Amino acid sequence: MSLRIVVAVKYVPDATGDRHFAEDLTTDRDAVDGLLSELDEYAVEQALQIAEEADDAEITVLTVGPEDAKDALRKALSMGADQAVHVEDDALHGTDALGTSLVLAKAIEHTGYDLVVCGMASTDGTMGVLPAMLAERLGVPQVTLLSEVKVEDGKVTGRRDGDAASEQLEAQLPAVVSVTDQSGEARYPSFKGIMAAKKKKVESLDLSDLGIEEDEVGLAGAWTKVDSAAERPARTAGTIVTDEGEGGKQLAAFLAEQKFI
């Protein structure tokens, strides 16, 4: 039977753009262009490699996000994923991690899966909690933060590199994994991949399709509430030490003053 892989990918504001908060203290997603979270490209890449190794595999990329999030799905499809699922609903605005994990879990169950692959964290929210929440909601094992991953004989195995040690992990499928930016450079979409992406199926779902009530998600349904948000002050020019014989001393003095040494 074919191996069903679901890759959760997030559409995030371009980090090189000018990012701001909206009036309700959510991220202002209209002001900047969005794209497929770079860290999720690694997830797509690993899914593609797993699928290439498997006899028969099918990759579904899944996103929860606004209309434009389709761009992230197209990108993943042009890299080689087979089909896509897009959960879009106005009521999702302001959904927190718990809410997002609920929606993702329902959509994953709706799609059917043997393996869920996530990135290590989104590049905007960067909480890195969703894979764990998803595993909990789906009631399956989680093997997170892998820098190497393989699927063999109904098991997923992988290596997690920590500061002090590397762990070799395995879990029975179905399971949720997340992969790090050390798992291997993501491929660029080939020309054929780009042209084929348009013809691939993108299924659109809303909350009612997934049997989720509006008050379970959105700002109102969020377990966390943002009380205030402030922009990080603009970076100042920095201090340039020109070495005219005393450079070393000046550097040391600077570091001491900043309490680095």
Next chain:
Amino acid sequence: MSVTLDNALLESEEHRTLRSCVAALGRRYGREYFTAAVRAGRQTDELWREAAKLGYLGVNLPEQYGGGGGGMTELSIVLEELGATGCPLLLLVVSPAICGTVIARFGTEAQRAHWLPGLADGSVRMAFGITEPDAGSNSHRITTTARRDGDDWLLSGRKVFISGVDIADATLIVGRTEDARTGKLKPCLFIVPRETAGFEFRPIPMELAAPEKQFQLFLDDVRLPADALVGDEDAGLLQLFAGLNPERIMTAAFSLGMGRYALDTAVEYARTRQVWQAPIGAHQAIAHPLAQVRIELELAQLMMRKAAFLYDNGDDMGAGEAANMAKYAAAEAGAHAVDQAVHTLGGNGLTTEYGLASLLTASRVGRIAPVSREMILNFVSHHTLGLPKSY
């Protein structure tokens, strides 16, 4: 905004994706990589190979032979975007665009099967030689001649300024058949593998900071098998015309890419360089010319896309005028962009570190090759405006 107006004026989603993917690839190599290769006298082969593997170099060639099944629209996007990151691949102008097109449209089945898969996947490169010492703008004067010798051909003549012969597996040579020596131009195109006996090439010292070199060719009774002749003997002129539009469209893409690279460099500099209180980009004397360049590049790109659109839709005649205009506009915009960029950087515009000065010569190529600015103005005068000829 997700309004998509997919037509010839506004690029389709696939084309935009292709642009962003090629640009991402180019950025990963970057200008540093390009200049390091030039300094070391190396080719930018790693980039060539990676772009080839992704199918970017054969986008215009038929799918049946491993190409992408697209056209000049796609191929010009590839070259323009690579150029905009400072990493142009000059041979795209000749190898897939001219040679690939001519062989795909006019080659025999055996020639297509032999050459196209390699041209499409980038494993084979082909140069294109038409210019001769006494036949540049006036290509009617070509004297490279092919004689029959049994089933074989014997090809003799000289060529100049032929790009990339040393790195090309073969060169597509424009000659003429002997009995046509006096009559009107009756060109014939021959595929000459690089190692063929009697085929000699010598680099011409050029003041262009580019990995690809230009060569003088000496063909001295080069013996070629019958199937070295592309298609049949009488289709030469048609073949030549089929190759010219892609060549002009790609030259436009080359100029546009370079212009965009120069403009980006200048804008970045103008944003941060502070001489008085405000960054120099705040002075209109610096800002307006850059804005003007941006407009010119944008307009030229639109014209290039029109030419590619017409060509890809089978309108060779309509594409001819558009391709000439696009090449003209892009070359002017590119040269203006580089000129203005150099000026924006002040003294740094001429340093090796900032790498813009060498573009001053490189950006002139688009005004000279493959047809000069004057020859395009002649074409528009005669063909479009119906004015009389002086030559």
